[in-house]
Amino acid sequence: MTVMEQRGAYRPTPPPAWQPRTDPAPLLPDAEPHRVLGTEAAAQADPELLRRLYAQLVLGRRYNAQATALTKQGRLAVYPSSTGQEACEVAAALVLQERDWLFPSYRDTLAAVARGVDPVEALTLLRGDWHTGYDPHEHRVAPLCTPLATQLPHAVGLAHAARLKGDDVVALALVGDGGTSEGDFHEALNFAAVWQAPVVFLVQNNGFAISVPLAKQTAAPSLAHKAVGYGMPGRLVDGNDAVAVHEVLGDAVRHARAGGGPTLVEAVTYRIEAHTNADDATRYRGDAEVETWREHDPILLLERELTARGLLDDETKQAARDAAETLAADLRARMNQDATLDPMDLFAHVYAEPTPQLREQRALLRAELEAEGEEGR
Template identity: 50%
Template sequence: MTSPKSVPTAPESGETDRAFQAAQAAYDAAQQDDRMVQIVAPDGSVLRPDLLPAPEIRLELYRQMRRARHFDERGWVLYRQGRLGVFPPFGGMEASQVGTAAALTKNDWLFPTYRDTGAALTLGLPIARTLAYWRTSPHGWHMPADLKVLPFYIPIATQYPQAVGAALAERRKGTRNVAMAFIGDGGSSEGDFHEALNFAGALNAPCVFILQNNGWAISVPTRTQTKATDLSRRADGYGIPGVRVDGNDALATYHVTAEAVARARNGEGPTLIETVTYRVKPHTVADDPSRYRTEAELEGWDAKDPVLRLRTHLLNEGLLTEETEAALLAEVAAEFEAALQEADSYPEPTPAEILDHVFAEPTPQLQKQREQILAEDAQ
């Protein structure tokens, strides 16, 4: 996500080291911020026992994070095999996505960006359907009827005002359902972001805004695209709560999001949550991050790995053992391979299918275009 945009160029001497040091310093400083919510430290120790979720919730968060990471890792392999299209990896951001989406139910709305595959999987998007989407197959173009997940947004920030509209529609229908929308640090500099926050605040919409500050807007570091150092403060200008949380702490992201969802359900309005994390992986599998940062940058983030952090905590608490984790990993791998077989079984799309999911009722223009495609395909 980017604003402003730049064309990556080979980094000058020392430039990438400075960018890395700035990102590390910003993350470490944020952890010392009194406003930063953190429950489990990077070494797995408990900082706030009073905020710990129930054991079954902690185990479920770990299971979902393992499912998300497995998808991300296998996605790389499938891309290199020519079995998946250009895919935005999210490895290292699992706590930010799983911990937030886990606070929703299937009656709620989810508006994900292109990097939020982990959030969609957590809410219940089938793996086979997700693989089809990243294969640009029509079998992945429409979401399941029992799931209010929007297709992954490629335009930057357009999902934010649309999420407000969905939230207001739910309130008008008399439900207690909420809408959750994701954005990146770069996207928070777009006009739609600010319009949505003002829109939601003025009308007290039951909406939860997730701002994933991962340090990069494509090739532009956060410190370049904005002078702001605490993006959650942007909520202040619109009279809504702003919360800052360690985005690599799944228990903390779940806690603050669950509170925000509860407030929205109770008619107390929207919340902006900044999850402070880092984009360890390239912008997409087709990106070459060496043009704007060095591999040395990643070394310091291994110790902050969100999956390792929760795993260490669960082992320390006796909620997880080497045996139960091995069984979990085997289950996750088997689930993915079964879904991959299902995705591989989908028939190849026909040219006319590109028009099938544009409108619920095809317009005369679409019908004419479909006839033209079918006629050309028959030649």
């Protein structure tokens, strides 16, 4: 006799007939990406916000150009440029409050800089001479994440833990379209929705996962539509419209902070430069395609709006350019200084308290270095 055959054994009741747990209609994204610039809504945009976004976009474009040049000079091992995607990067940083957290991917150095991270420290990981390069807790910016999408579950965990502690914190996690093909993306969105964690996911859909176009990654109507399957709202926005991205992300952050749970935002943008300096983008896309997107440049779109409203003159333009050149010159000068490396730093900041194995390895390395020093005398 089996356990289930015994008299009085527990027998689960049949599951109820299937029914939607929530109405999917409010979760669906709009059919077209949300836009502000070039529409009637642009007239209502805050002039100070427009000016601030413009200054940051110009700064970001110059930052990308200088970092790319540093790779050619051998001062950076690799640099994944965000040229063309600056509106997403800047808006993500500016929409957060000081207590909130930003979880960037490897392409999001500009977002980290816009959040307040030192430009040189933001590039340290890509230079290969230190762990993260900056203090994540000081800036509320998680370490730049090179593995695809692994930062997303971390963002959910932090946001969920903050809510359990009663902290008024929102996490904003950035990921590329290629990252949505990773299992971490599924796990993060599922946990976030089940726990109603105060987290916002921003997918920068720049068209390619290295050389793989989006059409070969997914057959979904849009990446924003994936939100419905997890039970959260999906928003679709023009990723080159800085005002629209700021507006959509602002709504999502306020929604999360008020206890409404997570939101998945897809920003439709384009990667003007190659995947990294090690990539040859001409092998998988044509110049005509790139030039078409240059006409939809985020800086150009904002310049048109500012000029039309009389908010941008030659003096303001030059001030933005001068600030960008100052940043580039400082970045160039500091990156051209050889770093002073201490091999013992390998064991720093691995754990709060070093494990016995780490202490043993540290002692062995120190002994080897001391022996080499004595031999060289």
